Amino acid sequence: MELLQATLESITEANKEMMEKAKEKVDSLCKPLGSLGKLEKIAIQLAGITEKLELDVSNKAVIALAADHGVYEENVSNNPQFVTVMQAIGFAKGFTGVCAIARAAGAKVVSVDVGIKEDLPESSGVINKKVRYGTANMAKGPAMSREEAIRAIEAGIEVANEQVKQGVNVLATGEMGICNTTASSAVLAALFKYDPAEVTGMGAGVDSLQHKIDVIRRAIEINKPDPEDPIDVLAKVGGLELGGMAGVVLGAAANRVPVVIDGFISTVSALIAYKLEPKVKDYIIPSHLSEEPGAKIASELLGVEPMLNMNMRLGEGSGAALAFPILDAACSMINTMTTLEQSGEYMQKVMADQIV
Ligand SMILES: O=C(O)c1ccc[n+]([C@@H]2O[C@H](COP(=O)([O-])O)[C@@H](O)[C@H]2O)c1
Numbered sequence: 001m002e003l004l005q006a007t008l009e010s011i012t013e014a015n016k017e018m019m020e021k022a023k024e025k026v027d028s029l030c031k032p033l034g035s036l037g038k039l040e041k042i043a044i045q046l047a048g049i050t051e052k053l054e055l056d057v058s059n060k061a062v063i064a065l066a067a068d069h070g071v072y073e074e075n076v077s078n079n080p081q082f083v084t085v086m087q088a089i090g091f092a093k094g095f096t097g098v099c100a101i102a103r104a105a106g107a108k109v110v111s112v113d114v115g116i117k118e119d120l121p122e123s124s125g126v127i128n129k130k131v132r133y134g135t136a137n138m139a140k141g142p143a144m145s146r147e148e149a150i151r152a153i154e155a156g157i158e159v160a161n162e163q164v165k166q167g168v169n170v171l172a173t174g175e176m177g178i179c180n181t182t183a184s185s186a187v188l189a190a191l192f193k194y195d196p197a198e199v200t201g202m203g204a205g206v207d208s209l210q211h212k213i214d215v216i217r218r219a220i221e222i223n224k225p226d227p228e229d230p231i232d233v234l235a236k237v238g239g240l241e242l243g244g245m246a247g248v249v250l251g252a253a254a255n256r257v258p259v260v261i262d263g264f265i266s267t268v269s270a271l272i273a274y275k276l277e278p279k280v281k282d283y284i285i286p287s288h289l290s291e292e293p294g295a296k297i298a299s300e301l302l303g304v305e306p307m308l309n310m311n312m313r314l315g316e317g318s319g320a321a322l323a324f325p326i327l328d329a330a331c332s333m334i335n336t337m338t339t340l341e342q343s344g345e346y347m348q349k350v351m352a353d354q355i356v
């Protein structure tokens, strides 16, 4: 609890003065006002986060947190549960979908076990931050205790802190957990009082969507999570990797480092962090709009507009990694473009044949 409390207390808003300066600089560049659209918005946000006008997001990491879910026994996912541990190993060894996309973007993937139901050997390369061996079945009782929910959040904070210490200057949230779309829909419905039918989709595949909705409804009825208490909601109907990702968002904000969020599960986790400390919003950069129906609702609740719509629903942090080059472009824009004035002067020199 101490780490969570200290982290929450250390989060401040982005530097609005620096954002004003960045806006002035962006507006002076050689282009029609506002013509680089969201790229301008991102550059200004990055300046506010880092308190610098010379921007750098060259050291990138996707934090991919993996955990298992007890609600698997309710038949809410038609994929085998071993996929969770298989993909966590794949993250560490570099052969999953997110790894391929991160590689193309020059980013590393950090694989973290926050609650896989098996023990992994050190040689797996997966960082051990295990809080417990998977959650309990939320359709029968709380997924985890309040203390475990806090420890999961703190595991994410710890990883964020460790990565920033190693020089990482932009983070992204990613995850793996068979059944975590059930947990995410339950958290979203409980936190914002939605009917589960409005925020539940097929995930990675399910035999009956109606059955999945009924299980979520039952979990909320049995556990009665308190919408005013995000940790209570996380503990009762959430997941360990959701807590971990909320922690990564909080840790990023506390370190004044931008954090790119991925699809549905990542966005719901960011909402948990936002409910704990609304100032984290200044540090969050959205990436893509997941095909999962609850993703649009979650983005709107967070007040972010995903920049890409690639019909993706893989998770893992794949969409966030795909957005990394857009951040690079925003930095390059503010760092290397000439101003209208400089371009004019240069043009006059060229025309006067003064450039050798
Ligand atoms: O990120 C998304 O928007 C997303 C949407 C659907 C599925 N997923 C991935 O699929 C897994 C969960 O699917 P499920 O059906 O088992 O709940 C989990 O490991 C996620 O990474 C991810």
Ligand SMILES: Cc1cc2nc[nH]c2cc1C
Residues within 6 Å of the ligand: 079, 083, 087, 175, 176, 177, 204, 314, 315, 316
């Ligand atoms: C193979 C597979 C890979 C995944 N990655 C994220 N969720 C996933 C679900 C499955 C089934």
